[in-house]
Amino acid sequence: MTRVNYDDLAKSIAALTADEDDLVALMATVTCEVHHSDDRFDWTGFYRVVAPELMKIGPYQGGHGCLVIPFSRGVCGAAARTGTVQRVADVDSFPGHIACATSTRSELVLPVFDCTGTVIAVFDIDSDQPDAFDDGDVAGLTAILGAVFTK
Numbered sequence: 234m235t236r237v238n239y240d241d242l243a244k245s246i247a248a249l250t251a252d253e254d255d256l257v258a259l260m261a262t263v264t265c266e267v268h269h270s271d272d273r274f275d276w277t278g279f280y281r282v283v284a285p286e287l288m289k290i291g292p293y294q295g296g297h298g299c300l301v302i303p304f305s306r307g308v309c310g311a312a313a314r315t316g317t318v319q320r321v322a323d324v325d326s327f328p329g330h331i332a333c334a335t336s337t338r339s340e341l342v343l344p345v346f347d348c349t350g351t352v353i354a355v356f357d358i359d360s361d362q363p364d365a366f367d368d369g370d371v372a373g374l375t376a377i378l379g380a381v382f383t384k
């Protein structure tokens with residue numbers, strides 16, 4: 234059972250992205266490193282804000298994800314709409330959850346802000362385990378996303 238160490242993960246992502254400012258390259262690197270850091274993470278990826286109230290899929294790891302998500306739909310839409318973390322212990326109890334895989338039991342979605350405080354994407358992790366995410370995941374991933382996307 235591989236369990237993430239957020240201090241180590243943050244240091245490796247910082248080293249890998251130190252001289253990079255291309256968003257796709259940054260998102261691909263964060264997705265890869267986070268996904269492979271913990272066995273709980275069965276789908277990991279970004280949805281990018283591409284127009285007002287609209288997101289499209291970005292770099293991800295895992296099975297195929299839906300391509301388009303409006304701010305009005307899903308856990309990702311809730312994170313983008315409210316600018317707040319969505320920690321869902323049981324996706325079947327979340328009204329309007331978008332099921333990209335029938336195996337998903339719980340989900341964590343964090344808004345991604347740029348240096349102006351604008352939501353530019355959301356970072357989505359699905360787990361096949363129920364209630365898989367905790368406060369440490371929220372704190373660790375919030376710190377990593379802030380370090381990478383607001384520099």
Ligand code: SME
Pocket residue numbers: 276297298299302306307308309310329330331332333334340357359
């Ligand atoms: N479950 C998400 C949709 C993205 S798939 O999980 C990759 C949602 O409800 O917004």
